[in-house]
Amino acid sequence: METIFQGLVSAVRLIAGFNPELLGIIFLSLQVSGLALGAASALGLPLAALLALKRFPLRGLLLGLLNTGMGLPPVVVGLLLYLILSRSGPLGFLELLYTPGAMIIAQTILAFPIVTSLSHAAIVGVDPVIRLAAQTLGATPRQEAAAVVREARYGIGAAVIAAFGRVSAEVGAVLMVGGNIAHYTRVMTTAIALETDKGNFDLGIALGIILLTLSLLVTVALRAVQRRGRAPTGVRLWD
Amino acid sequence: MTVQLHKIAKAYQGNRILADCSYTFAAGGAYILMGDNGSGKSTLFRLAALLEPPDQGEVRYLQGDLTLPPDITLKRRLTMVFPRVGVFSRSVSENVAYGLKIRGLPRDRVREQVARALEEVALSHKTHQPAATLSSGETMRLGLARALAVEPEVLFLDEPTTHIDRANTRLIEDCLLQTLRERALTLILITHDPAQAHRLGGRRLLLQEGRIVEVD
Ligand SMILES: Nc1ncnc2c1ncn2[C@@H]1O[C@H](COP(=O)(O)OP(=O)(O)OP(=O)(O)O)[C@@H](O)[C@H]1O
Numbered sequence: 221m222e223t224i225f226q227g228l229v230s231a232v233r234l235i236a237g238f239n240p241e242l243l244g245i246i247f248l249s250l251q252v253s254g255l256a257l258g259a260a261s262a263l264g265l266p267l268a269a270l271l272a273l274k275r276f277p278l279r280g281l282l283l284g285l286l287n288t289g290m291g292l293p294p295v296v297v298g299l300l301l302y303l304i305l306s307r308s309g310p311l312g313f314l315e316l317l318y319t320p321g322a323m324i325i326a327q328t329i330l331a332f333p334i335v336t337s338l339s340h341a342a343i344v345g346v347d348p349v350i351r352l353a354a355q356t357l358g359a360t361p362r363q364e365a366a367a368v369v370r371e372a373r374y375g376i377g378a379a380v381i382a383a384f385g386r387v388s389a390e391v392g393a394v395l396m397v398g399g400n401i402a403h404y405t406r407v408m409t410t411a412i413a414l415e416t417d418k419g420n421f422d423l424g425i426a427l428g429i430i431l432l433t434l435s436l437l438v439t440v441a442l443r444a445v446q447r448r449g450r451a452p453t454g455v456r457l458w459d
Numbered sequence: 460m461t462v463q464l465h466k467i468a469k470a471y472q473g474n475r476i477l478a479d480c481s482y483t484f485a486a487g488g489a490y491i492l493m494g495d496n497g498s499g500k501s502t503l504f505r506l507a508a509l510l511e512p513p514d515q516g517e518v519r520y521l522q523g524d525l526t527l528p529p530d531i532t533l534k535r536r537l538t539m540v541f542p543r544v545g546v547f548s549r550s551v552s553e554n555v556a557y558g559l560k561i562r563g564l565p566r567d568r569v570r571e572q573v574a575r576a577l578e579e580v581a582l583s584h585k586t587h588q589p590a591a592t593l594s595s596g597e598t599m600r601l602g603l604a605r606a607l608a609v610e611p612e613v614l615f616l617d618e619p620t621t622h623i624d625r626a627n628t629r630l631i632e633d634c635l636l637q638t639l640r641e642r643a644l645t646l647i648l649i650t651h652d653p654a655q656a657h658r659l660g661g662r663r664l665l666l667q668e669g670r671i672v673e674v675d
């Protein structure tokens with residue numbers, strides 16, 4: 221009990237004092253997750269639009285795989301990526317193992333199915349009359365797709381936020397391919413695991429508080445986006 | 460631009476809706492299409508406006524003797540408004556600007572044409588309101604403004620005044636009459652209001668047993 225209380229006090233002191241080590245870890249975490257999310261969105265949004273707006277062979281299979289991928293266990297991703305990136309692995313020559321690059325790749329793999337699946341659902345949910353409206357106003361097929369995607373923007377925003385929530389809280393994959401090297405690949409989740417192991421609870425608790433705050437912010441952002449997305453009049457009785 | 464329906468036919472699940480339907484809409488004319496519920500008027504519009512191909516026959520757009528290819532250039536010269544307008548969840552003005560922006564018009568031209576179109580349908584005071592919050596009648600007027608803004612040469616209107624009060628119906632009709640006078644516009648309009656045909660002074664057509672017949 222005493223340890224918890226003392227840990228809390230020291231943790232608050234670390235946060236309030238802008239402890240440089242703490243800040244470094246937070247900054248790296250946000251950077252890794254942010255870049256992973258950017259990459260996952262850049263790849264996932266066009267794919268989501270394609271899956272939602274075009275019919276092509278293997279589309280159903282692809283959707284099934286993406287849905288399954290939403291629940292990918294991070295340690296499995298970590299293991300596979302480790303095997304691929306390790307010195308004797310097929311991409312070993314890139315020397316990415318135990319670098320932030322490897323962590324970004326791992327989180328991209330975890331975020332990609334979430335961003336894609338949830339965005340796909342949002343785009344599919346857009347009223348087909350929107351597509352027709354764009355068409356009648358002279359949209360090319362590409363502009364038509366853009367109009368529909370734009371209509372799904374709040375759902376897509378929610379997808380990206382949900383994916384951020386998952387990858388920023390994940391520990392298995394980044395630990396395995398990042399290695400938890402101080403000042404280089406140590407992020408919030410891996411630092412908590414390590415500091416707890418060492419019996420150094422102050423930093424662990426401080427990071428835990430930050431992580432919880434972050435997930436609270438993610439939830440608030442998600443709710444705000446979802447609220448904005450709802451029609452201002454509630455149920456539309458016409459059009 | 461002349462719109463020519465040549466022996467078009469359309470069936471849904473074995474039900475023949477249009478059969479051997481031919482008609483020529485002359486450039487610059489106004490046509491009022493009437494017919495019972497379910498007679499195929501809206502279906503005819505979808506085919507004539509190149510949104511759907513007919514099962515048989517052809518829809519031709521003619522410029523003099525030339526048949527125009529049904530590409531995006533041609534499609535941008537015509538537009539249509541259906542009973543469900545399909546407003547984008549953006550502001551009223553952004554809805555009207557859409558057709559102009561995708562044509563790559565410069566910003567000030569867009570602003571100018573949007574303002575004019577909204578004025579024509581008496582929606583200027585709603586310029587910045589989210590389009591999804593408009594009433595049903597206002598929504599239809601927005602649909603009309605959006606269509607007029609792209610300055611179509613052929614305009615298909617499917618029951619544009621069905622949910623509109625009398626004053627706004629007059630306003631829309633005046634707006635259409637003025638557009639007909641000022642621009643080279645071919646107007647084809649579906650209505651269930653016989654008096655509207657007189658007020659608009661167009662050629663009266665009836666869709667009956669899958670074909671267009673002229674009335675009078
Ligand atoms: N996609 C479709 N699948 C099956 N039947 C259809 C389809 N589209 C139209 N129909 C049928 O075709 C017939 C004509 O429909 P259409 O909408 O063209 O009628 P309309 O003349 O516009 O009627 P209204 O005055 O009620 O608007 C209707 O009986 C309708 O049920």
Ligand SMILES: [Mg+2]
Pocket residue numbers: 500501502617
């Ligand atoms: Mg109809």
